[in-house]
Amino acid sequence: MPAKIASAFAARLRRNPQATVAAIVRVSIAPDEAAARLTERGATVRRVVRLVPAVAVQMPAAEFLALAKETWVSSVEEDKAVHTLQT
Amino acid sequence: MQDMRIQTELRRTMETAPAGQPIRVIVKRRKEVSRATVLHPRLEVTRTFDLVPATAGTATAETIAALQQSPDVEMVWLDMPVHTWLDVSVPLIGAPQVWAAGYTGKGVVVAIVDTGVDVNHPDLAGRVTMTKDFSGEGFKDNHGHGTHVAGIAAGNGTASSGKYKGVAPEATIYAAKVLKGDGSGLMSDVMAGVEWAVQQHAQVINLSLGSDGSCDGTDAMSATCDAAVDQGVMLCVAAGNAGPNYYTVGSPGCARKVLTVGASDDNDAVTSFSSRGPTADKRLKPEILFPGYHIVACRASGTSMGTAVDSYYTEASGTSMATPHATGVCALLLQAKPTLTPQALKDLLVGSAKILGADLFTYGYGRGDVYKAYLGQTHPLPPTPTPPGEQGGCLQAFLQAIGLR
DSSP: OOOSBOHHHHHHHHHSTTSEEEEEEEESSOHHHHHHHHHHTTOEEEEEETTTTEEEEEEEHHHHHHHTTSTTEEEEEEOOEEEEOOO | OGGGGBOHHHHHHHHHSOTTOOEEEEEEEOTTSOTTSOSOTTOEEEEEETTTTEEEEEEOHHHHHHHTTOTTEEEEEEOOOOOBOHHHHHHHTTHHHHHHTTOSOTTOEEEEEESOOOTTSTTTTTTEEEEEEOSSSOSSOSSSHHHHHHHHHHOOOGGGTTTTOOSSTTOEEEEEEOSOTTSEEEHHHHHHHHHHHHHTTOSEEEEOEEOSSOOOSOSHHHHHHHHHHHTTOEEEEEOOSOTTSSSOOOTTTTOTTSEEEEEEOTTSOBOTTSOOOOOTTOOOOOOEEEEOSSEEEEOOTTOOOSEESSSSEEEEOSHHHHHHHHHHHHHHHHHHOTTOOHHHHHHHHHHHSBOOOSOHHHHTTOBOOHHHHHHTOOOOOOOOOOOTTSTTTHHHHHHHHTTOO
């Protein structure tokens, strides 16, 4: 079974557990319910996306490591930067 | 008399260039002077020609002044930039023939998920009917990229008397601003923008954006794009500008179900910057190329992206510019054949593309041709080759490593 957090991202989270990190949490429950649970854990919810479903949040790195143990969390990945593609 | 051997435009450039700045020139040799003749030791030669006896290179103004006095030199010209105008790329892909058949994208909704769109640009005014800001900056396009992209896909050329008409000049435009004025954003904002476009019933979504690094299509942004396709929406996504190395298609270009677009030029050559496949999980991407080199299209008011042509148009290159050609093409085809599913549309486009080369990870299935797609003139697709670096794919990886690709 694949890890819920990719090893490189997990290592970054462990290196600086107090840092506030932006991540996308994919969930197996209704995303609005997931957003509520994440807010209770102290997360700042940025986006709720129903298509996947996922919740984009910001919270301390260590919290994501704990979050990965929840059965309703499918994966946690970094909310990476994107950019325009003109040269 | 000696001055007559310097072109007027070159003389002006020499007068304004800083001392010592190299200027690109083409030096016409006298007929009897061989291509091997050293015209001036400080002329840095880049190319020599025989059809016209000429030598191209760079030289300072001082060197040019000396060159025009040489008995071997007949004339010195400025080597000026050339451009692929939108009025070249749009006919190249067969759009005018589809317009002539009665299809201009009218009634089809294309969503530009980008830096915003200048809703007052004459080429777009009145057709940007829904907008939403996800950047937190307000909807205005402070960058210019989204407006340029929208112009390629659906501009009507009003500010240029039709010269810079886009691919689907009567399509309806929705726009989600997910990237800030510096051209950057977060994956989650793109996901939200895509979801919004789906909820508003857009039929085609353009994503001329991406993240760095190879990907396998399992990330959340790629998954959102695939989910949008599952809802019946066609997604056209830029492959990235990290070419020419293999394995350089980023997210969401690696999403399985989207049409991933690389960039060609007006000679149907793939651009060096166009990202090559395969994906990290060895799938074939990009699937198709469209023109994306020196494309002139709408300029957002007050912006400086690209090289400005005038106050309404600017020129830019990238898979960002190739992708809205695909988006506009999809709009034309959906007007003509409204029941096409995203997969059927993708199959039609790749099956009718002009084959550019055997290396599918570089060229995809070729350069898109909307008229052939409209006529249903498809051909069997070649089999997917072995990915570079795998058995049988080693030759391609080797050729790349020694610079022969």
